[in-house]
Amino acid sequence: AESSVTSYLNKGLGSVAPFYVVVEGLDENGNSFRRLIPRLISPSRVLVECDLSDLVFRAGVRTQANITVTNNGANDSFVFSVADTKGFSSNTRPKHRHIATGESRVFTVILQAPESTQDGLATILTATVHGYRRESFQYGVCTVVVGQKKRPHVNSLAIVGTINGRYAETVVTSIVTNNADIGREAEFHILLPSDAYIVNLTMATANETIVGSIETKEKAKKIYKEAKKTGKTAGHVAARDTSTRAFKTSLFVSPREVVTFQFTYQQLLRRV
Structure with a gap:
């Protein structure tokens, strides 16, 4: 129930x-x-949609965040207000407006973090709307992170090649740090030799080592997306298209975590 x-x-x-x-x-x-x-x-007849994942929020910069309110009940006039845990919100526009049955309206929240605010600091916004009717009340909660559109920091990138007989093995190692309060994604674009093949994908955190497995394209994407939704560290390697040897490696790093990413491929050396 x-x-x-x-x-x-x-x-x-x-x-x-x-x-x-x-x-x-x-x-x-x-x-x-x-x-x-x-x-x-009495169930609420109001829906508050507060998805600010694409918002670019920089310290010291005045930023507008849009929140959508949908009225599924009778015509009503609504009052809109916002509170946030870090005090970054300074104003809302408009503060009240009439919303007819089945209509959606956008309210704007003005955000500004002090210039000295460190990237990665998160604030939680609680947007509340209420009308004159008892069922015309609802709230939405979303997280905004200073510098949230920035990629995780790449501490180092090393490429080491070794030759053993007629085989060459190349190991690409990168250490990535996510200093934010939310998970963030890093991308690497790798161009492999035409006769090379991937033999290993490994990610190591402070608590565990994750060894990659080969899956179908659809299943691999699904696993990666599900891991991102739950905030788990995950990696995904996929060919950008079927006609090239260009690969895009996506690495999702959990909040406040350091990940060592290792990508290994081999190729058969040709006699000349």
Whole structure:
């Protein structure tokens, strides 16, 4: 019941009727219980969309963040406000506006971090809207990071080649640091010799070593995207197209983590 209620509230579905919440379970002694919360709950008819992942936010620079509010209920006038944990928000525009049934409107939040703010510092924005009707209330939470569009810092990049008989092996090693409070992505573009093949992809953090595996193109992309969503360190190597030997290596680095990335390929040397 709890997950269903949460889903309704987050989506702001206008078709959900008011309801009571009943909690059932077992206490610490194994006895069953059932409790009714004696208050009728009216689901919100408002949806607040607060996705600022593409926002470019720099210290000392006045920045606008747009938040979309959708009204799935009756026509109403809404008041909009924002609070953030670091005090970077200074103003909102507009502070109130009328939103008709089924319409979406954009509210703008003005953000500015002091020039001395370190890249990677995160603030959590809580955007709240409420109208005159009881069900016209909702909030959205999003994270904004100073310098969030910057890539992780590449500490070093080393390429070492060795020849053993008729085979040449090349090892590309890079150490990458993510100094932000959120996961960030680094990319490497590698052009392999036409007769070379990849033999190893390894990533090492302070706590674990991850050895790459060969998967189909679709499955590999899916695994990488799922890892990014959960904030886990992950890597993905893929050919940029089928006609070249150009590869793009994507490396997602968890917050405040240092990763050693190693990419190895071999090739057969031709006799001349």
